[in-house]
Amino acid sequence: MKILEIEGNIPLTGTIRIGGAKNSAVALIPACILSDNKTTLTNVPDITDIEVLSETLEYLNVSVTRASGSIIIDPKQMVNKTIPDELSNRLRASYYFMASLLAKYKKVSMYFPGGCKIGSRPIDQTLKVFRALGATIEEENCLFNIHADELIGSEITLDMPSVGATVNTLIVASLAKGETILHNAAREPEIVDLATMLNKMGAKITGAGNSTIKIVGQEKLDGCFHDVMPDRIEAGTYIILGALVGNYLRIENIIPEHIQALLDKMQDIGCDLEINQDSVVVNANDNLMATDIETQGYPGFPTDLQQPFVTLLIGCRGKSTVMENIYENRFMNIPYLNKMGANISVKERCATILGANKLHGEEVEATDLRAAASLLLAALKAQGKTTILNAGYLLRGYEEIIEKLSNVGAKIELKEI
Numbered sequence: 507m508k509i510l511e512i513e514g515n516i517p518l519t520g521t522i523r524i525g526g527a528k529n530s531a532v533a534l535i536p537a538c539i540l541s542d543n544k545t546t547l548t549n550v551p552d553i554t555d556i557e558v559l560s561e562t563l564e565y566l567n568v569s570v571t572r573a574s575g576s577i578i579i580d581p582k583q584m585v586n587k588t589i590p591d592e593l594s595n596r597l598r599a600s601y602y603f604m605a606s607l608l609a610k611y612k613k614v615s616m617y618f619p620g621g622c623k624i625g626s627r628p629i630d631q632t633l634k635v636f637r638a639l640g641a642t643i644e645e646e647n648c649l650f651n652i653h654a655d656e657l658i659g660s661e662i663t664l665d666m667p668s669v670g671a672t673v674n675t676l677i678v679a680s681l682a683k684g685e686t687i688l689h690n691a692a693r694e695p696e697i698v699d700l701a702t703m704l705n706k707m708g709a710k711i712t713g714a715g716n717s718t719i720k721i722v723g724q725e726k727l728d729g730c731f732h733d734v735m736p737d738r739i740e741a742g743t744y745i746i747l748g749a750l751v752g753n754y755l756r757i758e759n760i761i762p763e764h765i766q767a768l769l770d771k772m773q774d775i776g777c778d779l780e781i782n783q784d785s786v787v788v789n790a791n792d793n794l795m796a797t798d799i800e801t802q803g804y805p806g807f808p809t810d811l812q813q814p815f816v817t818l819l820i821g822c823r824g825k826s827t828v829m830e831n832i833y834e835n836r837f838m839n840i841p842y843l844n845k846m847g848a849n850i851s852v853k854e855r856c857a858t859i860l861g862a863n864k865l866h867g868e869e870v871e872a873t874d875l876r877a878a879a880s881l882l883l884a885a886l887k888a889q890g891k892t893t894i895l896n897a898g899y900l901l902r903g904y905e906e907i908i909e910k911l912s913n914v915g916a917k918i919e920l921k922e923i
Contacts, residue, residue, distance in 0.1 A: 510897040513917035514867055514888035517753040517790070520914035521919045524741045524759045525551045525905040526575070526734035529810075530696040532599035534703055534734065535559045536606045538579040538683060539568060541707055543729035548576045550734055551905040556900070558597045565593060582920035589616035591648070601629055601670065604652065605677035608641060631664050638662045639682050659684035659723055667692040667717070667803045676700055678716070680709040680719040686721045693717060694804040695764045699735045706730035731740035740765035740904060741786075742811045743879050745769075746818050748788030749777045750887040755914060758785040767807045768815070771799060775822055796824030796861055801831050813839050813880035817887070818858045820848045826859040839877035842870035846884055867892040871898045879904070886916060 526549035536559065538545040550556060552575070560570045560577070566587065569580035586607055594600040594617040607614035619629070633643055641654040659682050664671055667729070672692040677688035677700075693715055701714030709732045710722035741760040748755035749772060762769060762781055769786070772779060775794045780787040796819065801809040807831035819826040820843065830836045837852045844850055846868050849860040867890030870876035880900040885892035897920065900907055908920050 507921055508898040509921050509923055510894040511919045512885040512892045514885055518751050518755050519753045521756040522744050522910050522915040524736045527737040528903045530699045531734050533602055533700050536602035537677050539581040539606050541727045541729045544580045545729040545812050546731045548733045550577045553905050554902045562593050586611045591617040605674035609681040613652045618648040631668045632674045635662055635675045656680035660687040661687045662725040663689040669694055672697055677825055680704050682723040688719045691717055691719045694869050703732040713893045736760055739810045742768045743814045745786050746814045747883050749818055752788045752790050756787045768811055780850055794822040796822045796826040798827045800829040810876050813876040817880045817883040820863055822861045828857040830855045838873040839880040858870055866890055869893045875899045875903045
């Protein structure tokens with residue numbers, strides 16, 4: 507088990523550069539196998555989720571070459587075979603291979619996808635899309651066997667703007683016959699990034715970033731060169747960190763409009779922010795006021811920043827409330843924050859934070875990726891030493907996090923026990 511040991515309450519000064527977006531890269535990589543030719547992705551984050559996807563590609567006999575932030579994917583010798591449980595259950599995004607293999611071979615077999623245990627994460631909307639395009643689905647003991655004589659474009663309305671279902675629609679419809687129109691689509695920037703790459707490969711996708719997307723299917727796609735967009739969740743996490751312990755902490759290589767909901771809320775509570783074209787400079791401020799947030803799909807307040815933001819609200823004067831509308835189990839960090847000195851109560855999907863409270867070091871345990879980020883921020887703010895168990899969760903989504911924090915003055919050490 508990996509653990510983190512952190513000495514808290516140290517001002518952090520300098521620059522943190524944001525890497526490629528995890529939530530974009532994990533969709534782009536499975537989409538690369540739609541072609542028979544090489545695709546090169548740059549600005550790919552060096553995180554464990556990418557390692558898992560690379561293992562899946564290699565299992566499918568796809569050539570994967572990694573070097574200095576890039577990945578070259580060559581599917582010329584790819585073999586379509588059942589993706590076993592030991593691969594699929596390590597990562598939620600593994601089910602993007604469902605779409606790419608179905609699109610390319612008209613059949614796919616794989617087990618139910620895994621990922622962080624943050625609540626019910628059904629794939630019913632993705633299966634709805636597959637059926638609408640003509641696929642037949644058989645499921646037994648979590649093994650999905652999906653096949654189609656041919657995939658034919660259709661007009662589909664999602665029951666909710668699911669990011670995963672939208673990603674899978676773009677992938678599978680790119681090689682379907684005719685036109686697919688997707689209504690109530692997710693609008694996240696990562697959707698736009700995927701559509702951009704697919705269009706470079708020869709797809710015809712319009713409307714990405716809006717609630718209606720049109721995909722005109724093509725007979726084949728080609729390889730391309732694509733630069734992964736900056737990670738808006740990594741950017742938001744470090745900006746929140748700056749509001750806790752920053753001393754002219756600069757977060758660069760960001761797209762501010764991608765985190766506008768966070769920046770607006772931070773300015774509302776009194777955070778000291780200097781927002782530039784591709785960077786934010788932030789200083790700690792001990793006179794922050796409480797606020798209320800409610801997680802929503804983009805461009806609303808992102809669920810992936812809810813847990814880190816709760817850590818910031820602990821020190822805000824007054825009563826804050828947080829309504830989590832996306833995942834019902836996204837408050838598993840709360841007991842550990844309370845152990846560190848917070849005063850937070852949870853009722854169903856609403857958390858109430860009574861501030862302002864001082865945090866102290868404790869031994870705590872990460873339960874998922876963003877909960878780990880929340881506890882890390884708390885540890886860096888707290889007085890004394892904090893030990894975070896199961897710290898491997900952080901490595902799933904934050905590239906070179908130990909180095910980046912150490913470079914701006916944090917006293918943090920990753921150990922294996």
